[in-house]
Each structure stands twice: as structure tokens, then as C-alpha cells.
Amino acid sequence: MTTVHRFEGTILSHAPCELGEGPSFEMETNTLWWFDILGKALHELKMDGMTETVYPLPFMGSVIARIDDARQLIASDKGLFIRNRATGELSLHCELEPGKPENRSNDGRVHVSGSLWIGTMGKTAPDGAGAIYHVAKGKVTKLFDRISISNSICFSPDGATAYFVDTRANKLMKVAVDPATGLPIGEPSIFVDGSKDPGGIDGSVCDGEGHIWNARWGEAALDHYDTDGKLIERYALPAKRTTCPAFIGGGRIAVTSSWEGLDEAGRAEDPKAGNLFAVTTGAQEKYEFSYRL
Numbered sequence: 566m567t568t569v570h571r572f573e574g575t576i577l578s579h580a581p582c583e584l585g586e587g588p589s590f591e592m593e594t595n596t597l598w599w600f601d602i603l604g605k606a607l608h609e610l611k612m613d614g615m616t617e618t619v620y621p622l623p624f625m626g627s628v629i630a631r632i633d634d635a636r637q638l639i640a641s642d643k644g645l646f647i648r649n650r651a652t653g654e655l656s657l658h659c660e661l662e663p664g665k666p667e668n669r670s671n672d673g674r675v676h677v678s679g680s681l682w683i684g685t686m687g688k689t690a691p692d693g694a695g696a697i698y699h700v701a702k703g704k705v706t707k708l709f710d711r712i713s714i715s716n717s718i719c720f721s722p723d724g725a726t727a728y729f730v731d732t733r734a735n736k737l738m739k740v741a742v743d744p745a746t747g748l749p750i751g752e753p754s755i756f757v758d759g760s761k762d763p764g765g766i767d768g769s770v771c772d773g774e775g776h777i778w779n780a781r782w783g784e785a786a787l788d789h790y791d792t793d794g795k796l797i798e799r800y801a802l803p804a805k806r807t808t809c810p811a812f813i814g815g816g817r818i819a820v821t822s823s824w825e826g827l828d829e830a831g832r833a834e835d836p837k838a839g840n841l842f843a844v845t846t847g848a849q850e851k852y853e854f855s856y857r858l
Contacts, residue, residue, distance in 0.1 A: 567796050567797060567798065567799055568797065568798045568799070569798075569799045569801065570798065570799070570800045570801060570844075571801050572800070572801045572802055572803050572842075572844070573844075573845075574800075574802075574817075574842055574843050574844035574845065575842070575843050576803075576837070576840050576841070576842055576843075577597070577610060577615075577819060577841045577842065577843050578608065578610060578617055578840060578841035579840055580601075580608065580617070580619065580839070580840070580841070581824060581838070581839035581840065582599075582600075582601035582604060582606075582608075582821065582822070582823065582824075582839040582840075582841075583601055583602075583603040583604050583823065583824055583825050583839060584600075584601060584602040584603040584604070584808070584823045584825045585599060585600070585601055585808055585809075585821035585822050585823055585839055585840075585841060586599065586600050586601075586602050586627050586671070586672070586768070586808050586809055586821055586823075587599055587600045587602075587626070587627045587628045587629060587672070587673075587768075587809060587821070588809055588810065588811035588819050588820070588821050588841070589628070589629050589630065589631075589811055589853050590811050590812060590813045590814070590819070590852060590853065591631050591853070592814070592852045592853075593631065593634075594611075595611070595612045595613055595814075596609060596610065596611050596612065597609075597610040597612060597811070597813055597819055598610075598629045598637075599809075599811075599819075599821050599841065600626045600627055600628075600629070601839075602625050602626065602627050602669070602671075603625065603825060605621065605622045605623070605624065605625055605626070606619050606620065606621055606622060607619070607620040607622055607626055607629065607639070608620075608841075610841075612813065612814070620653060622639075622641070623643075623655070624641040624642050624643040624646075625641055625642040625669045625670070625688075626639045626640065626641045626670075627640055627641065627669070627670045627671050627672070627673070628640040628670060628672070628673040628674070628681075628683060629648075630674075630675045630681065630853065630854075630855065630856040631853065631855045631856070632647065632855060632856050632858060633855070634650075635649065635650055635651065636648065636649060636650065637650060638658065638681070638856045639655070640661070640670040640673055640681070640683045641669070641670055642666075642668065642669035642670060642688070643657075644657055644658070644659060644660040644661050644663075645657075645658040645659050645660075645661060645681075645683075645700065645703075646658055658703055659700065659703040659704075659705060660705075661683065661685065661698060661700075661705060662685055662696075665685075667687055667688055667689075667694070668685050668686065668687055668688065668694060668695060669685065669686065669687075669688050670683055670684070670685055671684045671685060671686045671695070671714065671715045671716065672684050672715050672716045672717065672718050672767075672768050672809065673718050674718050674719055674720065674770075674853065675853060675854045675855065675856050676720050676724060676727070676742070676747035676854065677720065677723075677724035677744060677747075677854055678701070678724065678743075678744065678745055678746050678747040678857075679701070679854060679855065679856060679857030680699055680700060680701040680746065680747040680748075680856075680857070681699070681700040681701075681856055682697060682698070682699055682700075682708070682718045682720075682727065682729070682747065683697070683698050683700060683718075684696070684697045684698075684712060684715020684716065684718060684729070685697075685698070685712070685715060686712065686713065686714050686715055687713075690713060690714055690733075691713070692713050692733070693710075693711035693712070693713055694712075694713065695712040695713060695714070695715050696708075696709060696710040696711070696712055696715070697709045697712055697715055697718070697729055699747060699748055701746070701747070701857075702857065702858060703858075706748070708748075708749060709729070709753070712731045713731050713732070713733035713734070714731060714732035714733050714765075715729065715730075715731065715732075716729070716730050716731075716732045716766065716767050716768055716769070716809075717729055717730040717732075717737055717766055717767070717768060717769035717777075717779060718769075719769050719770050719771040719777070720742070720747075720771055721771055721775050722771065722772075722773055722774075722775055722851055723744060724742070724744035724747070725741060725742060725744050726739055726740070726741060726742065726775075727739070727740050727742045727747070727749070728740075728756060728769060728771065728777065729753075730766045730769075732765040732766055732767060732782065733765075734760065735758075735759040735760040735762070735765060735766050736755050736757070736758050736759065736760055736766075737755070737756045737757035737758075737759065737766050737769070737777070737779070737794070738753040738754065738755060738756060739753065739754060739755075739756040740752065740753040740754070756777075756790075756794045757777075757790060757794045757796075763783065763784060764781045764782055764783040764784035764786070765781065765782035765783055766779055766781065766782075767779065767780045767781065767782040767807065767808050767809060768780050768808055768809025768810060768821075769809075769810070770809075770810045770811055770812060770818070770851075771851060772812070772848040772849050772850065772851055773848075773849030773850060773851045774792070774848075774849050775792045776789060776790060776791055776792060776848065777789075777790040777794075778790075778810050778818060778846070778848065779810070780807040780808050780809050780810050780820050780821075781799075781807060782806055782807060782808065783805055783806060784805070784807070785801060785802045785803065785804060785805045785807060786799050786800065786801060786802060786807060787799070787800040787802060787807065787810060787818065787820055787844060787846075788800075789846070789848075798846075800844045800846065802820060802822070802842050802844070803837045803840075803842065804822035804823075804835060804837045804838045804839070804840060804842070805835050805838065806822055806823040806824065806825065806826075806827075806835075806838055807820050807821075807822050808820070808821045808822055808823050809821050811853075812848070812850040812851065812852060813843060814850065815845070816845050816846060816847045816848060816850070817843050817844065817845050817846070818843065818844055818846055818848065819841060819842065819843045820841070820842045820843070820844070821841055822837070822838055822839055822840055822841070822842065823838065823839060824838035824839045
């Protein structure tokens with residue numbers, strides 16, 4: 566039987582992101598970053614003093630990755646950009662889907678090899694409009710196409726397995742990858758079949774034991790799967806549209822959320838939608854890798 570934990574965590578940010586996504590904890594600076602995709606904003610939370618700063622963006626950003634002390638990589642609907650930390654200046658690193666202005670980036674993470682897996686989707690979420698790409702030093706390789714809502718991109722601790730999902734299909738997939746490059750070396754297979762369960766398999770992160778932690782869209786939950794794909798725990802959260810998790814230290818996981826699609830009455834019924842939460846799980850943490858130029 567699945568253990569269900571009531572919410573006893575904290576609200577890290579009350580900023581009501583329309584589509585909070587892409588949380589990424591930078592251990593080197595003890596800073597948590599995340600996006601409001603539709604609000605075109607990058608959020609920074611310095612964990613030492615719990616100081617939050619919001620940076621307006623000229624595009625829909627969805628994923629951020631450390632490069633070094635001076636630079637970060639941002640994935641967006643306009644391509645991949647290098648961000649200067651000191652000035653906020655953005656310079657194009659590479660295009661992702663040139664000629665597809667109707668698409669945007671969505672979920673993604675950096676593999677131990679320093680390559681990025683990044684998913685795309687249509688801005689109005691039409692069936693099969695997106696794809697999942699591998700980006701290494703600016704070289705873009707399409708891995709999987711006809712993806713409606715790309716999510717759950719994460720990697721096993723040894724870098725030998727990648728996970729991803731099309732949330733519309735709700736089947737969390739796994740595929741063998743080369744730990745040295747992050748490129749697939751096999752065919753995907755189903756890891757978790759959530760197609761008959763309520764809610765959507767949204768963003769995921771893999772812990773140091775190879776377990777998957779998934780934000781379940783529509784179910785106000787952070788789900789914990791073991792290495793066999795068995796759901797063993799659920800942590801309740803105070804917003805229905807939970808989107809993506811990230812480890813933030815001390816056995817805690819931060820989870821973004823969204824109020825996208827809610828009317829005034831819906832927002833009144835879900836007042837914490839768009840907030841950023843943290844729950845203590847005791848999971849063995851695995852932090853984000855840096856993108857290699």
C-alpha cells in the first residue's frame with residue numbers, strides 16, 4: 566500500500582507563477598532558480614537569507630543550468646541562451662527548433678556528461694507538436710519526436726538510464742544511454758504506466774539511489790517511485806497543479822506549481838496555486854550537473 570504523507574512542509578515563495586517550472590538548485594551558490602514560463606520571468610532564491618529576486622525575460626524560459634561562476638544556460642521558445650550572471654545579458658548559444666515559432670521549450674536536465682536533454686511542445690499543446698533533443702556543446706540532435714507535452718527528463722546516478730514522459734500519454738519511459746555522452750544506446754520501454762490513473766506525470770528528478778520523484782499535475786502531489794517503478798510514497802502538496810521537483814539540501818525537495826487554466830473561481834478554490842513548496846523526504850540527494858561548453 567502506498568504511504569500518503571500530509572503536507573508538513575514550507576512555502577518557499579508565495580509568488581503566484583502562472584506556470585511555475587524548471588526548478589534547479591545550484592549547490593555551489595546555495596541558490597534555487599525556477600521560471601514562470603508564461604509570465605516570462607526567472608526567479609532566484611538565495612537560500613542563505615531566503616532573498617528572492619525576479620528577473621524579467623524577453624522569452625518563455627523553462628530550464629536553467631549552471632555553466633560556471635559567470636554564466637548560465639537557459640532554454641526558451643527562442644532557443645538556448647547563455648546568461649551573464651553579473652549583467653543578465655543574454656547571448657544565443659544555438660537554435661533549438663528554427664522555423665517553429667509556435668513551439669516552446671518545456672522540461673529538461675543536464676546529464677553527467679555535461680550534455681542537455683531538452684523537450685519542446687506547442688504553445689497551445691497540440692498533439693505531437695514537440696520533441697526531445699540532446700544538446701552537446703551547441704550541437705542539437707533530435708532523439709524522440711511527436712511528443713505532445715515533454716516532461717520528466719532525468720537520469721540515473723550512474724548516467725546509464727534516462728527517463729522522460731509525454732504527459733498526454735502518461736507513460737513514464739526509460740531508455741539506456743551512454744554515460745560518456747548522454748546519447749541513447751537502446752529503445753525506450755515503459756517504466757510507469759500512469760495512463761489509467763488520475764492526474765498527469767509532470768516533472769521528475771532522480772535521487773542518489775535511483776528512485777524517481779514525480780510532481781503529479783492535477784493531484785497536488787509529489788510521488789516517489791522505487792527502481793522497479795512501484796509507487797511507494799505520496800507527499801500531499803497545497804496546490805493541485807504541481808509541476809516539477811528539485812533537491813535543495815537537507816533531505817528536502819522543492820516543487821513548483823501553476824495556476825494555468827484556472828478561472829477566478831478556480832483560483833479562489835486553489836489559493837496557493839503557483840507557489841513554490843518544500844517537503845522533507847530524507848531522500849538521498851543528487852544535484853544538477855553543469856552544462857559543458
